[in-house]
Amino acid sequence: MKTERLAEAIYHSNPLVNTEVKEAAIAGIIDFIAASYQAKNEKEPALIVEMILEEGGNGKSWLIGKSIQVTRAQAALFNGLQAHLLDYDDVHSDVRGHPSAVILAALFAAGDPDTSGERFLAAYVVGVEIMARFGEAMNPYHYTKGWHNTATLGVIAAAGAIAYLREYSPRLIAETMSLAATQACGLRIQFGTVVKPLHVGIAAQNAVKSADWIRAGLHSNPDFLNEKLGFFEVYTENIVYDVAVNWGDSWRIVKPGLWFKQYPFCSAAAHGADAAVFLHEKYKLSEEAIQAINIRFPPNGDAALIYKNPATGEEGRFSIEYIVWLALTGKPLTFSFFESKPIPSVWRESVQKITRENDASIKPSEAAIPAGRFTIVDVTTNSGEVLSKRIDTPKGSPRNPLNKAELREKLLRAVGDEAKAEMLIAATHNLYRTTLGVFQEIEQNI
Amino acid sequence: MKTERLAEAIYHSNPLVNTEVKEAAIAGIIDFIAASYQAKNEKEPALIVEMILEEGGNGKSWLIGKSIQVTRAQAALFNGLQAHLLDYDDVHSDVRGHPSAVILAALFAAGDPDTSGERFLAAYVVGVEIMARFGEAMNPYHYTKGWHNTATLGVIAAAGAIAYLREYSPRLIAETMSLAATQACGLRIQFGTVVKPLHVGIAAQNAVKSADWIRAGLHSNPDFLNEKLGFFEVYTENIVYDVAVNWGDSWRIVKPGLWFKQYPFCSAAAHGADAAVFLHEKYKLSEEAIQAINIRFPPNGDAALIYKNPATGEEGRFSIEYIVWLALTGKPLTFSFFESKPIPSVWRESVQKITRENDASIKPSEAAIPAGRFTIVDVTTNSGEVLSKRIDTPKGSPRNPLNKAELREKLLRAVGDEAKAEMLIAATHNLYRTTLGVFQEIEQNI
Structure with missing residues (x-):
């Protein structure tokens, strides 16, 4: 079973033994925070917060850049929308879309304050890997057909990343991704409207819900990549692709790597x-x-x-x-x-x-x-x-990347508060040794 | 614009002038309640209730067959899953799926206690009409490809029904359906697992959220049926179909009509x-x-x-x-x-x-x-x-329907309490003259 091989590969992933991988993940998180903060004062995130407060619920997660606690589903929706709102978040050429907005929005919502920072970084790398490999398998047909890759591939990648973060068994990793795959959606006809970034929030939210439903005891068909009626057959034409082949030989967050934008446009x-x-x-x-x-x-x-x-x-x-x-x-x-x-x-x-x-x-x-x-x-x-x-290689693209100082500058401009920006950068660099709660502490203390 | 014509047609709908249509809607609601109550003591609805209570939130809607108030999204998910759990809910041959489980689950969640019963009945008829017409447009390709029609067509139909219920403008009806269409999902590879009925809950939930997001001020592309990159182009092959043609000449809830099941199987x-x-x-x-x-x-x-x-x-x-x-x-x-x-x-x-x-x-x-x-x-x-x-025409199918006594018997068996069943039947028959709150009163008083 193709899905079983993929789930086994995810389960056994250990990407952080490679220092370059760890550095790439740290840079990705800093850029994600920058893109999120940059959109912080726009009207749509404010509107979503208003709806969240009206809906209420028992807080388990927090919103990036805010100090309120909300439900996991609410946090995923908000974090995803905000990160992609200005089209200022990272891009990956294998994905033909934006991996970090959806994967990190979902991981931040699914994690707890005592979640291991090391596991979180690794889960992010695994998520990017899943998304890039699905992108390779499904493009160009999938994108050309009219699908918004960031959402349709993102929900599966984010679900796999959460399942890895929470150390689900291979069987439950497969079931979580299957439940995400059966919710994969998002049409490019919405480009140019706020529904484009909303897709990212919806995908992150569906990933979080899939992981929660499977943990609670619902069961999906674990073989969603089956050739007959499976995900590839419905969403693309390359149905015999083996997504798990050579898993871990290199990691796509490094090779070809993420593209961090200088400017807020395509x-x-x-x-x-x-x-x-x-x-x-x-x-x-x-x-x-x-x-x-x-x-x-x-x-x-x-x-x-x-x-x-x-x-x-x-x-x-x-x-x-x-x-x-x-x-x-x-x-x-x-x-x-x-x-x-x-x-x-x-x-x-x-x-x-x-x-x-x-x-x-x-x-x-x-x-x-x-x-x-x-x-x-x-x-x-x-x-x-x-x-x-x-x-040929614009500034920010993988062969001409933003250096550490430039990435710091991007975050600083977005946060607009040097002390807070420095704390966020330091927390990200130290995440490997601490827990996810450090970010929440920064939000609550300022 | 095809979508604009459809939204105008929905906006101007007035189906209840036809008594047959009204009677068909009443029968559909009784059957929906029967299918929902029949599943009431299964383990999956209990599991969803447990997750809802853990998630919390400000109650606006209620769960069919229960007396607790929950958020609209939670109610839609629960109502949809429960109604379809035993495959005992109605079928429509144009849909090639189950219209009432998703449309009524969404409408009950989206309505308020003071919602006009007359408007509610009309919205249900409009929803079935949308779903049947999309079914005609998209089948057999869509179903054969691997999509779960009940979910993919249901989310759009339910969104249109809610927009009609709430008297949205034609423009906002189109935007609500567009936002639902960009969330259309559900794969047949999940048949034989609990994800099949979960799809129905997810579709109802996505419809409710679409209607709420549009009302709150988010905007989608109003022309989701555009030939280029539009819904039909991505989900089927019959992209030039005009869904609105001859709208209102007859209503598909009557002709060919709903099929009410005698037995809990396909x-x-x-x-x-x-x-x-x-x-x-x-x-x-x-x-x-x-x-x-x-x-x-x-x-x-x-x-x-x-x-x-x-x-x-x-x-x-x-x-x-x-x-x-x-x-x-x-x-x-x-x-x-x-x-x-x-x-x-x-x-x-x-x-x-x-x-x-x-x-x-x-x-x-x-x-x-x-x-x-x-x-x-x-x-x-x-x-x-x-x-x-x-x-050729089994009992329950439109040409050999359950009569009133048989439908009453189906509800009675499901509810297991004759007095309560009679109250639910009477409330449904009187709904035309009252408000949606009558159902909630029955749940709370018993």
Whole structure:
């Protein structure tokens, strides 16, 4: 049974013997906290808190960035929504989506103050591993069909991570993932609405509930990867894939690794953004000096960038035209430009000067992640000169990662309180030796 | 926009002007209460209650058959699981699944004590209509692929019913159904486990949450039936179907109508069960007098009856061999024979005498529901005589329905307390003139 082999592999996982793996997990948690805090004062998390307080319940978990205790299901929903709200959380190229938002939202909700920090880190690594391997098995069919991978693969990965965290038997690991798989949902048609981040909260919540139901004594079919009527048969076309093969030979949280975003927009726009920032810093062109802009991608390299002429900043998260124009004209790529308010009409006129091109004749760099991706920005000035910049590995991507200082800076900006940010960083670095309660203490004491 | 037309149609629905429709809704509620009470003392509802009490929360809704108040989400989950637990709840041939378990579980959870009974009945009719029309649009592809229709179509139908109950605008009806559609889930690979009825509770819960989130101010993509990346494109292949066409010309709760089960097993076995009961009553054969049994279906007429040699009574719900043998040898088709305990070995030996046949040469009756379905039981005695009975419209199916006295009897057996059963029946018949609180009063006063 494919599911049985996978559950056995998860059960016997011991990823932290590798120091690089441990460091990657620590960085992932810091970035997750940064993305969560950055969204802390938005209106949707406040609305969810209001609904949680109205619903009530016996607190077992806490909300990231808040000091109130709520039920596990409520915490998972809130933590997931908040982490993904600004599209500022990490990305993984095997997943074709956002692993940490859903896995850590679920793990923080499912854990207790006395949960071992070491086990928590390992569970996170295991969750990313599950999600990346399911991504490999199911893409591109699954994503292309219209599924929101972050949610559909995330619920299974998060369920497996919780089952590992709680040291369930292989049989119950399989049953927990099976119960999560039968709740896998989330349609890409919701992209551009708040339902996209809500999907992440729903997936985290369904993972937590699956783990709780199985622990309480409900039983699911343990072989959800069966070829007949199983998860792969319904959700993709590659039904004979063995997800557990070579488990533990390397860990996908390190290789290829997580991508930590610098900017709050779709990672497919990161190459072009870096190119435009470079051109602005080098040439300091005024808006009037620019006659035309052409942006070149490999075939399909811009598939996720669905808005050419966005109406709102929220749609602008998926518009290479808007992002390149902001950067070229010296605007900082900060949150205020990517909110759900209309884009000023001056930008809309400027965007008319911009064209896109998919060019199959350009050889991609072998270092590029995602594989084969590049973006070239060509600016034609009024004097007829063409200024050009090509990016293969944008800042933040695994081959050009944020260093420790840059990650610290990301967290600091998000938290807005240096002392608290330093405490969160220290707690994460020490988590290996302590328990999950350290985070809750930081929230309660400040 | 297809979704907009559907939402407008739902918004303007006024089904109760037709007395037949009102009577059908009343019968559906009585049958739902019967199926729910029948499962009341099983272990899984008790386990869910235990988890609900541990989770806590501010009560707004109540559990069918209990006097405690819980959150809307908790009530929806419990009500859905309980109603479908014994596979004793109604069936609809357009749905290819169980409409009332999910729609009424959600509506009872979403309503308040002062909710108009008239509006509640109408919302139930609207929900069945949505579910049947989605069933027509998506089957057989959707069911064959491996989806559990009752859950995947049910969540959308229940969400639409709640939005109608609460008099949401057409725009918010569309957004509520869209938010439900992006949570549609449930795999048939879980059939034969408690996850099958749990799916119903999850679907009802997701419907309630969708309606609450939209009311609170979250927004989804209102056009979830868009041809590009929309619900039909991802979940079926018939993406151009117009669900709203001729809305209200007739109501599917009446035509073809609901099927109320006599017995706690898959409705696909009901024809054979009735035939076997007839043969037993007419000939009173002893077990020793039977040499062989052959059961004939139209092609694929036995597709749902996946166990030929069931190991447990729970699997026996999907075994025509087990059910026919029970009936022919004079065993009553009662709950004790369909529990999750092993079937006595004496039955297993007897089952060896039974064969199945799919016979395309037999002309189905035009009255048959589902269309084209029949079952013929042929018994060969030790003296070589062949005794035969054919059933096209089993008792309980829309063309041979339970009459009022039989439905009352079903509820009475389930409730086990004649006074209380009569109060529930009277409350349902009077619901049109009162509010939903009448049910809660009955629970609290007894």
